[in-house]
Amino acid sequence: MPRPFKIPQSVLVVIHTPALDVLLIKRADADDFWQSVTGSKDRLNESFAETARREVFEETGIDCAPGSSLAHQLHDWQLENVYEIYPRWLHRYAPGVMHNTEHLFGLQVPAGTPVRLSPHEHTDFQWLPYEVAAEACFSPSNAEACLLLPRFLQKQSQP
Template identity: 80%
Template sequence: MSIAYKIPESVLVVIYTPALDVLLIKRADASDFWQSVTGSKDAREESFVQTAVREVFEETGIDCGPDTPLANSLLDWQLENVYDIYPRWQHRYAPGVTRNTEHLFGLKVPAGTTVRLSPREHTDYQWLPYRQAAEACFSPSNAEACLMLPRLAAWAVQA
């Protein structure tokens, strides 16, 4: 029997409203960790966009897939972070894999968008103004993405 290791390629999706309030979700396996939607590719051939759409739906119940009202609201920010995998999650990756590449997306949703958490992954959620969201994030790359939101949201409008 082979072990299915996680692929060290993931997405970070900052979900936000027009007022730049950011959705943060609390991890079930680390109750002090607030974060945006994150997740690894299920297969090497899965695109980052496909991973983002899947993870947003799995973790929040928000559907931004093709042919949905939010399909054009998911934007690839064309940014990547490469970071050391946290020791507490190192066992999920193949031996010798110590770094992960995280691809960043933004998803603009209407204020009041319904959130339906996956209870095995997350226990709570909150909407916070982007600066407060950055302060609440456990991950430095997630905090940085929240702080870049005003610039990236303005860029998205021009694109």
């Protein structure tokens, strides 16, 4: 049975420490493509927050589901990017779908948080200072999200 087409609505989750070190993971299906956690909705009525929590756990083993110790650390940045889907991945979407809407989140974790990669999706990970992480990202929207990190942390700390 063929796989269903991907829904062109996804999340980007910038996982970071209090010191602004950002977790980047290397894609298994693309040489030297480093990125934050990303993933599409599994169903149209899945919220972006549900998608973010599911993708973080699937790709890194980090649990930020309701009731977990990190649940309150997942922050919806209330930002979306609309971008053209890379040609190499268009076959995953319904014919005629050319653009994806990406919703941004940040997840603060303690330094030293263990990472367990999904081997069919990612082959390596690294923690980098946010500015260095931005330079390493293959996606311009991911690089921009890394650079926005200090601004969002400042907003979160204000009463």
